[in-house]
Amino acid sequence: MSSKSARVMSDDAASVDVPVGGAVMKGRSGLARIWYAAGYSAAGLKAAYRGEAAFRQLVLLNLLLIPLAFLLDVSRVERAVLVAVVFLGLIVELLNSAIEATVDRISFELHPLAKQAKDMGSAAQLLALCLIGLVWAVILIP
Template identity: 55%
Template sequence: MNQRPAEPKPQTGADLKSRSGLARISKAAIYSFYGFRAALKHEHAFRQELILVAVLAPVALLLPVSALSKLALIAVLLLVLIVELLNSAIEAVVDKASPEIHPLAGRAKDMGSAAVFLSLLLAAATWGVVAGPVLVNWLG
């Protein structure tokens, strides 16, 4: 029985790169959607961070701060998601390249994890500096 792939992909990267204009943009958007869908399905940390963004982004919009401050608060949240996606991609490639335990594989995964940790620290610091004083005034 022939099974059809769930996500049709070009045979090579050149297939996507040879396209131009709207065809390239639409294919890139479709592949981005596949990436989001894969992250939601397979990456628990991404789902947790997405919930954090879903809760905090509206809070950022409601805070009585400048538009630039709101942008900073939301941007650092999106940065966490971006870094998590890149970390997940690194882990997937490492696992595909070699399922065996290897020091270089471990180093690559650890560095990706460190990048996520730093993005979370940056988000926490930004929220602490920008939103912290406002939230303290609201709550007490």
């Protein structure tokens, strides 16, 4: 057993090595699995906030637009859509940052497929930002 794995008893009473640190959560179930998953999610949000200027800018945009959505005289469904699209912008930025980090982890070498992956992530973010603008405009402009 390596120093980075733990011995866990499986359902059929055989023991298996399960990597520690979140690589595989098959050794955890129930509330422990949820607890560790939440911790990994928090670490991801923290990493994005610290390392990605675009994510920080979108957080600021969310801090402005979400309260504004609750101040506007719109229906509950419209308010929900206004809030949902700005959250979608954050989600797409997290995925875009994950793509970039993965490509950079593999190699900093310039490669057409690496460029294509990064460009597609960037395009997804552009479309998410356009969607935010479009939805807010459609709901707010009479």
